[in-house]
Each structure stands twice: as C-alpha cells, then as structure tokens.
Amino acid sequence: MTGRRKKDKAVLLALPPHQEQQQPSEKANHQSQGGETKKANPFLRSWVWKREHRPAVDRFKKPYLHNITTAGGSPRTLVIHQAPFSTAGFASTVWDSAIVLAKYMERWPEKVVGKRCIELGSGCGLAGITAACLGAEKVFLTDFMENLPLLEQNCVANRVMEVASTVPLVWGREVPSEIGDVDVILATDIMYYDDAVKPLLATLHALSGHNPHILFAYGRNRQAEETFMRALERSNFCMKRIEEEELDDVYQCVDVDVFELQLIGHH
Numbered sequence: 001m002t003g004r005r006k007k008d009k010a011v012l013l014a015l016p017p018h019q020e021q022q023q024p025s026e027k028a029n030h031q032s033q034g035g036e037t038k039k040a041n042p043f044l045r046s047w048v049w050k051r052e053h054r055p056a057v058d059r060f061k062k063p064y065l066h067n068i069t070t071a072g073g074s075p076r077t078l079v080i081h082q083a084p085f086s087t088a089g090f091a092s093t094v095w096d097s098a099i100v101l102a103k104y105m106e107r108w109p110e111k112v113v114g115k116r117c118i119e120l121g122s123g124c125g126l127a128g129i130t131a132a133c134l135g136a137e138k139v140f141l142t143d144f145m146e147n148l149p150l151l152e153q154n155c156v157a158n159r160v161m162e163v164a165s166t167v168p169l170v171w172g173r174e175v176p177s178e179i180g181d182v183d184v185i186l187a188t189d190i191m192y193y194d195d196a197v198k199p200l201l202a203t204l205h206a207l208s209g210h211n212p213h214i215l216f217a218y219g220r221n222r223q224a225e226e227t228f229m230r231a232l233e234r235s236n237f238c239m240k241r242i243e244e245e246e247l248d249d250v251y252q253c254v255d256v257d258v259f260e261l262q263l264i265g266h267h
C-alpha cells in the first residue's frame, strides 16, 4: 500500500473510560518515571475509546465527539448526534465498528479521496461523514426513511452537505437512480440479523457495476455472521481481511473485524 500517513507511534497506557472527547494520543501518551514510553495491551488501549459498554446517556443522549485530521491536514472534531433508543435504536447510536472503520479511512485516506462512496445502514453516519471530510467526491448516506432525519442532522452539523446526501435505501429494494456508479461501499455493523443477509447481498451486487471496494466492519452484533459468510462463499465476492497492522494503532479491538470485499472477475 502506498501513501501511508506517518503516524504518531507513541503508544498508550490504559485510561479510565469516558474520556473520549480527546484524541488518545493527546491524552494517553505516557512517560514512565524512567522516561521510557510504556505500551498498554491492545485490550486496555481499546478501552479508551470503545462505547458499546458505556451508559445509555453516552450512547443515546449526548453527541459522540470524534476527532479526525481532515483532507487539508487540519484537526477537526466531528459532532455525531445520537437519539434515545426506539424502534430506530440501532440507528441512533454510534457503534464501535464505525469508529474502527472511520479511523482506518483516516489512516488510508486514498481509499476514499476523490471517490464516489455510498454508506449502507448509516445510522448516525460516522463512516460516511468521515469519508466526506477526508475528501470523497460524493457520499450517499443511506438507511431506512425513518432514520434519515438524524442522519441529515449529522451531515448538517458537520458541514458536509456539499458532498454528502442522505437517501432512503432498504436492502434488496431498487437502488435509487440518483446514486449511480460508486467506487466505494462503506458498511459498519450491518450484519446483525439473518433475514437481512440475502437482501444485503442483492444490494451489494446491484451497486457493484463499477467494481467498488467494499469496506465492511462488524463488531459484537454478529448474529448473522455465519449466514453471511455462507452466502458470501456462494456468491462471487472475494473477501480480504484488513490485518490489525493496517488498522489505526489505537482504534482497533479484538471484537471488531474489518474486511475488504470485491466482486470477482470484474475489471
């Protein structure tokens, strides 16, 4: 891979939870008394930012604040509004795999810079909004119609409306014509019920006319994993695991996997 960003290799000591408002590299770099930088184990490092164990107020009430370095190299804090748990509950909080994928894209911005992207099952939209801030040419953030107001609020709050649009898209149904060809499909934590697997694969096929790279992350909500993997074996998608060395040093964790999928035999 080329264009890898130079990363601050400083590694972290464990921090207590609820300190997500700052970049771990700012907060957690730590010199021992002897001046030697210590490294926490991966589990403790991920504890700094993981949210799925947090109280409801952090997950459904307060906005999630996510620090990134944008396309122009400036630091920026994304404000991702969340909402009380309801029938749209899965869509109204930011899931850990969205954070892992957002940080992966930040590390490898060439994955999205200048690209036409679509996010499936966007929820609060962290991955799509990050792609827009990193320099994607266009990002369609999609979900059920009833989940679009929160998504729209987040696009407006983060001033990405020039590049990003929210579009209703239910997996397995016709893809709205305004979406057209895409280069990248973003999907985080959308593999959580068996009934969705077939329509989801149908949508991935329908969007694969331009042979997009599919960046697919999933975490604890992996109830449909077996069904999805079996369906994938029967389909023409190949799947490559993104290894932990390629993920952000800090924003990765043992319960989130990231894959890149692509339709085979498409050139």
Ligand SMILES: C[S@@+](CC[C@H](N)C(=O)[O-])C[C@H]1O[C@@H](n2cnc3c(N)ncnc32)[C@H](O)[C@@H]1O
Residues within 6 Å of the ligand: 090, 091, 092, 093, 094, 095, 096, 097, 098, 120, 121, 122, 123, 124, 125, 126, 142, 143, 144, 147, 169, 170, 171, 187, 188, 189, 190, 192, 196, 199, 221
């Ligand atoms: C667990 S949430 C993940 C949200 C977001 N991607 C994240 O990682 O923070 C799953 C999302 O998929 C959406 N979703 C579930 N089934 C869907 C379907 N059949 N068609 C479209 N969106 C769907 C939900 O509304 C929800 O926003």
